[in-house]
Amino acid sequence: MIDYVPPKPVPQPRKVSLIKRWWHSRHDMLKPIPERSFNMKMGHIRMPRGDIYPVCETSLVRRILVEQWERFPKNRFLHQVLKPLLGDGIVISSGELWKMQRRMVDQAFEVARLQTVFPLMVDAVDALEARLDRLAGTGPVAFDVEMTHVAADIIFRTIFTVPLEQEDAARVLGAFKRYQEAAANAWMFGIAGLPSFINPHRIHTWRWGREIRGLLMPLAKARFAAAGRGEDSGQRDILDALIKAKDPVSGHVFTLEELVDQIATLFLAGHETTSAALSWTGFIAAQCPHVQERLRDEADEVFGERRPVHADIKRLKFTRDVFRETLRLYPSFGFIAREAAHTEHMRDKVVKAGASLAVAPWLIHRHRTYWDRPDVFDPDRFQSKEGKASLRCAYLPFSLGPRVCLGAAFAMQEATLIVASLFRRYRLVPDPGFETHPVGRLTIRPDKGIRLRIERR
């Protein structure tokens, strides 16, 4: 079988400065990266408002994310651009505030136990299939839009119990898309040295951030007020658990604004990442009929015509490996941004306090020394001894350490269910002439979306 290499950015020649290369690549973080970076241990990019150090060496990655994680708080530029939407939500907070939030959000996440939320994920997949049945056989489909809708629907049902209907989905997801574009641009302008008060994209982050919070607020407010009056909503969802969460150390309970911070955070973190990876999975499978056949055979064998049940998930081993391999090639967070709270010595470099560090799954997952045939899509690689070793030392799509993704198991479960259900029912066919490439903004996404044809099996 011929190795399949899915789309990757074509590195630009190094004749011009990094800032110019980035500018010409339309604010894409991936395109300006030269080929030699996939071999490096640690880089150094000089920037007007503080240097940036991309990090690939595994011992340094562990030092930053696991062993000395408190010395490396969240990056302030990222905090600035996400604040209009997320307030001080758990993804961007640091220090004692983060510790308290994590204790409280962990408590709330208890209700999102994998077995408990499974039926709700199946309901969202049923709704996806109803939409795809209407689109099947009609011509090219915006597959990434469908993946965004189903991932958003799942997290919406988990937080609020109710489904995300078509009309609301279009409004909320449209606003999220515009926010993500504005935030990515504002972030890059911030790093490049533009003072925040003349950064044009920051205005848009406030505008779209306010719009999204305005959509989420009424849902939270009614339930928050009812809880304040001592009424029980009867819903056992994340919103209910967040309202009831009490920090065991300080006794703090969330105010309404803080509640919306956490809901917006979970909604953003819970759909944007999963949908990007699912979109790539569909694109790759459409190019690889032999992969599709194996996915279909596995789904047929594990649950066939009946409704999937929770115990099926651990039997869908190939499906899980296809998704894991997609996350290796397209980690939703290509760069995990931190900053040095103190001056640090790393390899031959002195990293000054305040400098930015970018732990780089995008480079580590394709690193020439950690992986065999790094750019090739090979879901069977995790079964070999070498593949397992690479997986242990150089695979971190969900990050590592105390700030590891809170929804990693949730995401793996929903993705495995969605992929298996898709291929049990449909065949994905490439749309002739359609090309797409990864771009690095807040997450790694396909620059032209994913267009493909869907046929009923």
Ligand code: HEM
């Ligand atoms: C394929 C899907 C996903 C990927 C690749 C992913 C990846 C990540 C990564 C890399 C981080 C660390 C970010 C950093 O430290 O800067 C993170 C944090 C987080 N993720 Fe995910 N995530 C996914 C799905 C989800 C889902 C479904 C949820 C919620 C249900 C979620 C909730 C969170 C939260 C709350 C944090 C912040 C944790 C903390 O700082 O304490 N994620 N995720």
